[in-house]
Amino acid sequence: DEDPRPEFEASVKTFRTNPVTREKEPYLPNWQKTVKYVASSSAVLFMIAIVMGAVLGTIIYRISMVSVIYGGTGIFIQRHAKIFTTMTAAIINLIIIMILTRIYAKIAVYLTNMENPRTQTEYEDSYTFKIFFFEFMNFYSSLIYIAFFKGRFYDYPGDDQARKSEFFKLKGDICDPAGCLSELCIQLAIIMIGKQFVNNFVELGYPKFHNWWRQRSHRAVTRDLSKPHMAWEQDYHLQDPGRLALFDEYLEMILQYGFVTLFVAAFPLAPLFALLNNIAEIRLDAYKMVTQARRPLAERVEDIGAWYGILKGITYAAVVSNAFVIAYTSDFIPRMVYKYVYSPDNTLAGYIDHSLSLFNTSDYQEDWGADENEVDPPVCAYRGYRNPPDHADPYGLSPHYWHVFAARLAFVVVFETRNNNLWITQSVAPCGNRTRYTLRGSQLPSHRANRAVKTIDAISSSSSAKRLPLLHVVFGLTGLMQLFIPDVPSELRTQMQREALLAKEAKYEHGRRRLSTEYRQLLTQKSDGGTEKPTGGAWLRRASRASDVLDAHISVSQRPTSPRIVH
Incomplete structure (x- = not known):
């Protein structure tokens, strides 16, 4: 312990x-x-x-x-x-x-x-x-x-809920017409690269300023400046690393690992910038530890401590995060759904018009219209999959929205479980015993108007469909059991530690007695002037080993002490 x-x-x-x-x-x-x-x-x-x-x-x-x-x-x-x-x-x-x-x-x-x-x-x-x-x-x-979350709360341009309070005004924070992926890339690049630049500058500049200030303060109270200082006196003015000297280094690498893994789908250049930062970080840390800091006290530890669990958690979260970034933040899934389901020629021609919905400007509130010198157009287009103004449910979610939503969920599930040989296909034919997401649509392309049902074949077979939810439940329950139920009961762990301590003490006591007896025999042979060599090695080596053991200051409870032999 x-x-x-x-x-x-x-x-x-x-x-x-x-x-x-x-x-x-x-x-x-x-x-x-x-x-x-x-x-x-x-x-x-x-x-x-x-x-x-x-x-x-x-x-x-x-x-x-x-x-x-x-x-x-x-x-x-x-x-x-x-x-x-x-x-x-x-x-x-x-x-x-x-x-x-x-x-x-x-x-x-x-x-x-x-x-x-x-x-x-x-x-x-x-x-x-x-x-x-x-x-x-x-x-x-x-x-x-x-x-x-950005843009997920936005409904349509004439939503009267968006101006009721300051909180609901946040619904107006929407993404660029091209999507939120570009904004996420800019945000990630500035934060990641800016953090690396600031940290490297602080790691190099702060120790130099700290050491300069301490040396300046020391010279101010020193009477004889011509007297040379010893090496240990010069080292004393360097920065004290403390017991948590490497904590900031671990934290910096963990945060960088999170930037590289959690949102790498939005910023593919993140690993390159991480590599360049690590190359510079190695040299800066070496310079700082060798020239700007005192020599730290070395301590032997079992592992990297809590950082291992944090790395493991970030790795698991990165799989889910990138799945949702690809499925929900980017336009990859809507483009694929349009290309293989709605496009007449299986291309992306017409995708922009398909991804926009119409709003009748006459549905604006009285104070929401255009400026006095401008004229409202009869209709305007906005990003989203919603019903047109003349629909029975105006501005409600359209069947296209649920089609894309089902495809996104299927992609997330398959992305998470790709190592389990689960796969996704898209089809317009009957799926037999396979799990299907269906849309009974309106406004379908003319060349497919004879098909009222659009399907996404989400899971490869019915057995996989049954196994998929169970897989996540098993992972969740296993994690909770590992968290709350110890592998070894506390009483049994205490008894095992007690037995290990007693075995260690018995081994130490046996070795101490054997070496003490052997040491006395060597001294007796030397004092008697005997020429017989001791068996098992040179007597000087054995005597040195016995002396080291006897001189060790190890305190064990209720251990009989023997007087130190002096020769």
């Missing part, structure tokens, strides 16, 4: 008998742990709420800037209003992200010290999860909003 932290032993006033070592040790009651965890979690959630508020602020900024640009600026800026507002909003978001990162790093240290974990491993794991949860929301929240 790992030894308690000195800070834990000094601050905790309650004690208990350790079930493994049978010794008194400081112990923090469960109710105190619960109170501290609740307080710490509340602070983390509050900081995450601040991050969400910052994202909301950038959304409002984007909506306001688009209105201002369309209201009275040059023609060039009006044509590129979406790109301009996206780039400026991404830069503002990056600045807010970097500021909140510096603030929360101090708060996380305070919260972890308040929790007062027992061991150093528990301390580092607690601090790691706090920082990662916050940084995940800090860096990825705007990307998640653009990829999966």
Whole structure:
């Protein structure tokens, strides 16, 4: 078992008998742990709420800037209003992200010290999860909003719900007519590349400034500047790396891994920029550790700690994230549905008109019309799959929408389970015993008007259809069982640790007695002047080994001590 932290032993006033070592040790009651965890979690959630508020602020900024640009600026800026507002909003978001990162790093240290974990491993794991949860929301929240939520709440131009309150005005934050994928690419590129540039500059500039300031302060209080300093005195003025010296390096690589994997479908150049950053990062870190920081104390650890679980979680989330980016953020699925189902010649000719819906401008509210010097056209087109104004359900979701929606869901499911040999096909013929998504359509192409049913053959067979939902249920239940049910009961684990400790003590005691006896025999042979060589090796090597064992300062409870032999 790992030894308690000195800070834990000094601050905790309650004690208990350790079930493994049978010794008194400081112990923090469960109710105190619960109170501290609740307080710490509340602070983390509050900081995450601040991050969400910052994202909301950038959304409002984007909506306001688009209105201002369309209201009275040059023609060039009006044509590129979406790109301009996206780039400026991404830069503002990056600045807010970097500021909140510096603030929360101090708060996380305070919260972890308040929790007062027992061991150093528990301390580092607690601090790691706090920082990662916050940084995940800090860096990825705007990307998640653009990829999966932006434009999803927009209905149609004459929706009277969009102006009822400030919250419903967010429904007006819609994507560019070309889709949200370009905006997601710009946002990801600015945040990822900007973060790499700022971090590399800070990693190189801050240690230099810190060391220069310490040397300047030291010279100000030194009387004899001509006296040369020893090497250890020069190293003392360098930056102290601390026990968490590599934490920022791990965090930077984890966040970069998230950028590369979670949204790589939107920004395929992300791995290239990550490679270039890693090449520069290796040399910068080497220069910083060798010339700008003190030599850290080496400690042997079992693994990379909590980072392994975080990497595993990001990897699993990346599969789902990229599936939804391809299916919902991009136009890949709508294009394929149009090409193979609605197009007369299996091409994308006419796709733009097919993806637009019509709105009758006479359905606008009284104060929503065009400007005084302009005339409303009779109808206007907007992005979406909705019924026309003369339909029985005007501006409701059309059959085309549900067709594309079914295809998107099928793609997500197959993308997640592609390693299980599940596949998708598109067909207009009867599917037999296969699972089908059907549309009894109106306004179908004339060359297929004789087919009232459009189908998407989503799963390869009925057995696969039955196995697919069960697969996700099994994965979910397995994860919950691993989380809440330990592999080994706590009492059995304690007994195993106790047996391992007793076996270790017995092995140590046996080796100590054997080496002590052997050492005495060697001394006796040497004092008697005997010429017989000891069996099993040179006597000097054996004597040195025995002396090292006897001189080791290892404290084990209830172990008989023997006097040190001096010769």
